[in-house]
Amino acid sequence: MALEMTGQCAIACPRERVYAALNDEAVLKACIAGCEEIERLSDDTMRAAVVAKVGPVKAKFRGKVTLSDREPPSRYRITGEGDGGIAGFAKGSALVTLADLPEGGTRLSYQVEAQIGGKLAQLGQRLVAGTAKQQADLFFANLVRYLDAPPAE
Secondary structure (H helix, E strand, C coil): CEEEEEEEEEECCCHHHHHHHHCCHHHHHHHCCCEEEEEEEECCEEEEEEEEEECCEEEEEEEEEEEEEEECCCEEEEEEEEECHHHCEEEEEEEEEEEECCCCCEEEEEEEEEEEECHHHHCCHHHHHHHHHHHHHHHHHHHHHHHHCCCCC
């Protein structure tokens, strides 16, 4: 099953700070719902484990994430593959672009293309797409909260 999704959000921080956060595995772990671990393997590769629930199917996905097409602090492409065992697999990429807002802050835009197979694909496009959209919205809400929080002492 193929899945495409686009979206954007406004973040009240400079592009440089948003870009740095999107490349920090500790920030990603804090913002991705169900993320149990992220480990940086190299400058542009990470390994992750995420527990996801789509309808009646709950699975732990393990996989690699690669960052490419980097143009700090304006854009990058994040590509990943995850195996959820009997639940299925997911692979895809997202182009993330950052632009200055006229009133200050940053507009983050994303374009996602993904392939899903196994039991997850049998659940139907509407359920999977709805869950993916919810997870994206939650990630960006968490990112905004993280960037708005005062720095730790």
